Amino acid sequence: MNIQILGAHNCESSSIKLVSLLIDDTLALDAGGLASSLPIEAQLQLKAVLLTHQHYDHIRDIPTMGMNALFYETDIRVYSTRAVRDALATHWLNGTIYSEFLEKPPDNPRIKFTIIEPNQSFQIDGYDILAVPVNHSVPTVGYQVTSPDGKKVFYTGDTGPGLASCWPQVSPDLLITEVTAPNRYEEFGRRSLHLTPSLLKEELIAFQKLKGYLSPVVLVHMNPKQEAEIEAETAALSEELNTPITLAKEGEQINL
Numbered sequence: 001m002n003i004q005i006l007g008a009h010n011c012e013s014s015s016i017k018l019v020s021l022l023i024d025d026t027l028a029l030d031a032g033g034l035a036s037s038l039p040i041e042a043q044l045q046l047k048a049v050l051l052t053h054q055h056y057d058h059i060r061d062i063p064t065m066g067m068n069a070l071f072y073e074t075d076i077r078v079y080s081t082r083a084v085r086d087a088l089a090t091h092w093l094n095g096t097i098y099s100e101f102l103e104k105p106p107d108n109p110r111i112k113f114t115i116i117e118p119n120q121s122f123q124i125d126g127y128d129i130l131a132v133p134v135n136h137s138v139p140t141v142g143y144q145v146t147s148p149d150g151k152k153v154f155y156t157g158d159t160g161p162g163l164a165s166c167w168p169q170v171s172p173d174l175l176i177t178e179v180t181a182p183n184r185y186e187e188f189g190r191r192s193l194h195l196t197p198s199l200l201k202e203e204l205i206a207f208q209k210l211k212g213y214l215s216p217v218v219l220v221h222m223n224p225k226q227e228a229e230i231e232a233e234t235a236a237l238s239e240e241l242n243t244p245i246t247l248a249k250e251g252e253q254i255n256l
């Protein structure tokens with residue numbers, strides 16, 4: 001399994017992009033900096049875009065890809081819970097902000113949506129996908145993706161403390177999760193349901209206790225202004241827990 005980090009941040013500029021991951025050039029996880037990172041042909045070759053939740057930094061490029069699909073006379077396939085589809089249909093793809101790509105043209109919509117149910121696995125192009133609810137300020141699911149050769153990655157999307165409730169359901173070879181802010185923002189993390197390195201530590205200890213191992217961990221969704229601080233705290237945590245924990249970078253490729 002090849003995982004390409006398209007976007008690793010919660011802000012965007014000429015050098016960083018909003019969260020989006022690409023697996024084997026086939027599946028995309030979240031669509032923050034998705035269209036802005038890929039040639040149109042590569043966007044339209046994706047078998048699926050899996051969305052974790054409806055926040056702007058995770059869905060931003062879906063309307064753009066709908067327009068690309070229109071002019072390239074094809075469609076894109078998007079998977080999410082009903083909440084995300086409803087938010088897109090109500091607020092963006094509603095004929096006011098942008099075209100109604102979820103419904104138009106009626107016989108062949110440019111965005112083909114599949115509503116998924118949490119805790120039920122499904123298949124896309126030989127990949128087994130399991131959506132697992134996580135603890136965030138709007139309904140959010142993480143995705144465990146298992147490749148045809150059995151490699152597993154679990155991407156949590158945005159999450160606060162409480163990941164331990166996911167651990168019985170997943171057994172990743174690689175965990176991709178979020179750390180938004182440094183340890184001094186722990187109270188903010190508990191309130192707004194994001195992680196700091198200190199909050200992540202509790203979740204990883206629970207993982208190790210339950211599973212008997214700790215996979216490497218890659219972090220996304222960093223606030224760029226505090227990234228150096230997050231990186232230093234993460235390096236200390238990595239050493240303490242004796243497992244690689246690294247901050248993702250745009251353009252990075254990970255092979256499992």
Ligand SMILES: [Zn+2]
Nearest residue numbers: 053055136158
């Ligand atoms: Zn969010």
Ligand SMILES: [Zn+2]
Nearest residue numbers: 010055057158
């Ligand atoms: Zn976010």
